[in-house]
Amino acid sequence: MSEEYSLEIVNPEKSFLLKDDVTEVVVPAYEGEIGILKDHISIISFLKPGIIKVFSKSGDDSYYVNDGIIEFKNNNLSILTSLILNLKDIDKGKISEIQKSAEEELGNSEISDQEKYLLDQKIEVLKSMN
Amino acid sequence: MASLDDLKKRISSVKSTQKITKAMKMVAAAKLRRAQESAEKGRPYSDKMNNIILNLSNGISDIENAPKLLSGTGEDKVHLCVVMTSDRGLCGGFNTNIIKKAKQYFQKVLDEGKNLKIITVGTKGYDQLKRLYGDNIIERISFKDSKNVNYFDADKVGKIVIEKFEKKEFDVCTIFYNQFKNVITQIPQEQQIIPLNTSEKDENSSEDNYEFEPEEDEILSNLLPKNISTQIFKAMLENSASEQGSRMSAMDNATRNAGEMVDKLTIEYNRSRQAAITKELIEIISGAESL
Numbered sequence: 001m002s003e004e005y006s007l008e009i010v011n012p013e014k015s016f017l018l019k020d021d022v023t024e025v026v027v028p029a030y031e032g033e034i035g036i037l038k039d040h041i042s043i044i045s046f047l048k049p050g051i052i053k054v055f056s057k058s059g060d061d062s063y064y065v066n067d068g069i070i071e072f073k074n075n076n077l078s079i080l081t082s083l084i085l086n087l088k089d090i091d092k093g094k095i096s097e098i099q100k101s102a103e104e105e106l107g108n109s110e111i112s113d114q115e116k117y118l119l120d121q122k123i124e125v126l127k128s129m130n
Numbered sequence: 131m132a133s134l135d136d137l138k139k140r141i142s143s144v145k146s147t148q149k150i151t152k153a154m155k156m157v158a159a160a161k162l163r164r165a166q167e168s169a170e171k172g173r174p175y176s177d178k179m180n181n182i183i184l185n186l187s188n189g190i191s192d193i194e195n196a197p198k199l200l201s202g203t204g205e206d207k208v209h210l211c212v213v214m215t216s217d218r219g220l221c222g223g224f225n226t227n228i229i230k231k232a233k234q235y236f237q238k239v240l241d242e243g244k245n246l247k248i249i250t251v252g253t254k255g256y257d258q259l260k261r262l263y264g265d266n267i268i269e270r271i272s273f274k275d276s277k278n279v280n281y282f283d284a285d286k287v288g289k290i291v292i293e294k295f296e297k298k299e300f301d302v303c304t305i306f307y308n309q310f311k312n313v314i315t316q317i318p319q320e321q322q323i324i325p326l327n328t329s330e331k332d333e334n335s336s337e338d339n340y341e342f343e344p345e346e347d348e349i350l351s352n353l354l355p356k357n358i359s360t361q362i363f364k365a366m367l368e369n370s371a372s373e374q375g376s377r378m379s380a381m382d383n384a385t386r387n388a389g390e391m392v393d394k395l396t397i398e399y400n401r402s403r404q405a406a407i408t409k410e411l412i413e414i415i416s417g418a419e420s421l
Contacts, residue, residue, distance in 0.1 A: 008174075010174045010175045010178060011175065011281075012172055012175050012176075012281040012284075012360065013168060013171060013172060013281065014168070014171035014172070015171060015174050015175075029343060030343065030344055031343055031344060034343075041341050042339065042340045042341065043340060043341040043342070043343065044182060044185070044186065044340050044342055044343075044349060045342070045343040045344075045349075046343075046344070046349060046352060069179075069182060069349075069353060069356075071178070071182050071185075078178050078182075080175060080178055080179060080182075082281060082285075
């Protein structure tokens with residue numbers, strides 16, 4: 001039996017990625033990383049800033065996401081995100097740009113604890129990429 | 131009758147206007163293709179988002195405690211209308227159609243004795259509404275500087291709407307935009323985004339039991355604000371495609387009209403030229419005869 005399922009990543013501007021030979025996807029969910037294999041139970045979850053790892057027959061890829069929602073149903077995984085970047089062709093300048101704006105936002109004292117947590121996460125991930 | 135010189139000037143001015151409208155048509159056609167593409171590409175995101183929300187709201191057992199963005203405030207007193215128009219003119223009936231639709235709605239709201247608040251997106255909408263509904267306009271937004279429609283602009287509008295909702299400034303929110311059907315047809319739309327209209331059930335939404343992480347309500351309360359931005363973004367994409375389509379057909383018409391006008395003026399010019407020649411000939415001949 002095959003162990004592949006299909007993955008679709010969409011951002012508001014376009015359908016970013018479509019693959020139907022995915023064996024495993026690791027997503028940075030809100031309460032920790034989740035690895036999704038075939039026949040996982042239907043799930044809806046949030047993403048925090050982090051790295052999505054996609055393992056497939058045709059090659060492995062990693063992407064940075066800012067936020068997102070995932071839905072897994074009937075062996076279809078959909079990831080909706082407002083900002084996604086392929087780690088392969090990302091440039092250092094862009095990373096530090098995002099990092100800088102996140103740090104600036106963190107300096108703003110009016111943000112809630114939840115936002116603070118997300119921003120901390122974001123900066124940590126971005127630092128590890130640099 | 132206009133003199134020969136005047137006619138000549140008019141012909142050349144109409145011709146140069148025709149050149150401009152022709153160029154504008156070309157530009158609009160090129161932009162239209164891009165706008166149409168991005169409108170099509172943007173659809174999966176908003177469709178998926180809608181689907182997830184439908185699945186989620188079906189799963190909610192406790193309607194009473196559902197997030198306010200989904201169920202509404204329980205009242206129906208203050209209506210907020212987001213009227214989305216273009217920043218540039220010369221695009222046929224594009225803006226007027228949206229405004230017409232919106233005005234009907236405004237009248238209905240006011241007739242029922244309810245409060246009306248308006249947010250205009252795009253300068254043309256503000257220009258057309260300020261005379262009649264100037265007091266109702268609470269915010270005017272324009273994205274004149276952004277070249278392409280992008281999600282962050284939509285997000286800005288979405289955040290303003292949500293902020294006002296949280297401050298309890300309105301109960302119902304409706305957006306107005308033009309849906310792009312094809313180059314000649316754009317359909318003005320009104321769409322209620324708060325409270326969300328969940329009556330349109332999707333046949334795909336099964337009674338699947340989802341696992342949620344974190345809790346259902348937390349997901350919903352995070353997802354709903356995003357959905358509002360997404361809906362506004364979708365409206366902006368549709369709008370920009372419609373705007374270009376409308377401009378293209380308007381400019382096409384203008385070019386054709388200018389062509390007809392040039393033909394008419396040319397005939398008139400030739401007639402009066404001939405008349406002048408004939409007159410001169412008659413003068414010469416009768417002058418010679420009288421000798």
